[in-house]
Amino acid sequence: MKQTAIDSETTQESIVELNDVWVAYDGKWVLKSIYFNCYAGEIFGIVGPNGGGKTTLLNVILGLVQPQKGSVRLFGNKPDKNSRLEIGYLPQISHADRSFPVSVLDVVLMGLYNRIGLFHKPDRRSKDIAMDLLSRVNMAGHAKKPFAILSGGQQQRVNIARAMASRPKLLILDEPSTGIDSVAQEDFYELLAKFRNEQGISVIMVSHDIGVITSHANRVACLNVQLHYHDEPDSCFSTDVAKKVFGEDLKVIVHDSKCATCFRSHQDHD
C-alpha cells in the first residue's frame, strides 16, 4: 500500500542522478561505477559498513567532492551553486563543534543566510521564520540557549530546522541516528516523515545501522564501494538473520545472505 502511494507521487521527476561515478582517494577507489537515481518524494536509504563510501557519495551529490569520472545531475541539471541551495544538509554530528558559541536561534538563522544576503543582518522576518521552524521541531522554548548545552537529540532537531529553513526540495542526512537515544530517534524520524508529507521533499539518508534505514526508507541500497539495489527495504534483510545480527557488532557486514554478497564482493576485490 505504502509502496503504491509512493510510486504515484514519484513517477518521474528525478531529483538526483549519478551516472557511472568513480571516486578515488590516494589512488584507491572508494566509489566504483555508481549509478543512482532518487525521485521526487521518496525517502532513499543507503546502508553500508564504516568506510564503505557513504559520506563520500553524499559529498559527490553535494558538490564537496568532484568525481574522477562520471556525471552528477541535480534536479535534472548540472549541479551549480543555485541547485545546491535546494538541498538541506545534515552532516554527521561532529563532537568538535559542540562548544561553538552560538544560540539555538542563531543556528537556525544560518539556514536563512543565503536568503538574507550579504551586508544584511537577520531581520525580524527571518527570526519569525526561524522561530516557526523551531516550534515545529519542538525546540522553540530553547531558542535563546547556547546550542552547545543541548543533548545530541535536541541538536539534531535544531539542525533539521536549520536544514529546512531554506525550504529545500531535497534533504540529505548523514548518519542521522548517531549519538541520539532511541526515543529521540523515533521523534526525529517522525519529524522527518512530517516534513516529507507536508512539503513533498525527497530524502536521501545513509547509515551503517540497517535497522534505522529499513524502518524509515521507501527504497534501500547497500553501499560498499559499489552500490547494490534492493527493491523493497524488507527484501534486503531476512528477519531472523536481522535478529541474530542486531546483538552483534558486525551487524552491518553480514546482515543477510543477499547483502552479504554485496559487502563481500568488494572485500574480495581489494
Place this chain on the structure above:
Amino acid sequence: MTRNAQPVFAAIKTMIDMFSFEFMRNAFLAGMMLGFVLAVVSFFVVLRRLSFIGVGVAHSAFGGVALGALLGVSPTWTAIGFAVVVSNAIGYIGKEERISTDTAIGIFFPLAMALGVIFIGMSAHYNVDLFGYLFGNILAITRQDLIVIAVLGGLVLLSTKIFFKELLFVAYDREVAFVSGMPVAFLDHFLLTILALSVVISMKIIGIILVSALLVIPGAAASQVTRRYNTMIALSIFFALVSTAGGLIISYFANLPSGATIVALASIIFFIAFGVGQVRR
C-alpha cells in the same frame, strides 16, 4: 585626610605626566586601536583554529621588513606584501590533499625568515631597527604609523562586520556553509588577509615574535567564560584593551619592553579566565 590623598594625587599626576610625552600618547592610541582589531580577528582565529597560521604569518612579516630595509622603502608596505602573500599561500597550499596546513606553515614560515636574513646580509648598512620590529618598541610609533593603523585597522573591522554572519557560518560548519551557498573559498582568503594586515600593523609596537599571542589570547580567554558569540567578542575586546593599556602603562613605569609586558598581562588574563571557566563548569 589630605595626607592620605597625597599618594593618589601623585599617581594621577604621574599618569598625566606620562601622556605629556608624545611617544606615549601615540603608543597608547596605537595600542587601543590594535587591541580592538586583534581582539576581533582573534575571535575567528580561535574558532577556526588558525593560531599557528598566525605565528607563521607574523614571522613572515620579518622577510618583508628586511626587504624594505634593503630597498630603502617603508618596511610596513613590504611587510604587508610578504604577510598577505604568505598567509594566502599557506591557505591555498594547505588545501591540497597531500599537504596539511601544518606542513605549509612549516615551509613558508622559515622561508620568509630566511629571505629576511638574506636581505639583511645584502644590505650593507641598513638603518632600520630590526630588533624593534621583532619585539616591539614603544618609542617607535610615529604619527604616520597612527594613520596607517587607523586606516588599515578600520578596514579590517569594517570588512569583518560586513562578512560577519558568513564568516561565523563557515567557522561553525564549512561544509554546510558551502552547500548553503556561502562563498567559502573567498571567505577563507579574506580571513587570511585580515589576519596578515592586523599582524603587520601591530609589529612596531608589539613585535613580530609577540603579536601572534594577541591573535589568540583575547579570543581564547573569552571562550573560557561564555558560550555566546557577541559576549565572546565583547570580552575579547575588553581583554585585549586591558592588556594593551595595562601593558603600556606598566612598561612605562617599570621601564620594561612594551610588547613583552602586553603579552605577559594578556597571558595572566587568560589563566584567570581559564580558572573561572573551570570553576563554573
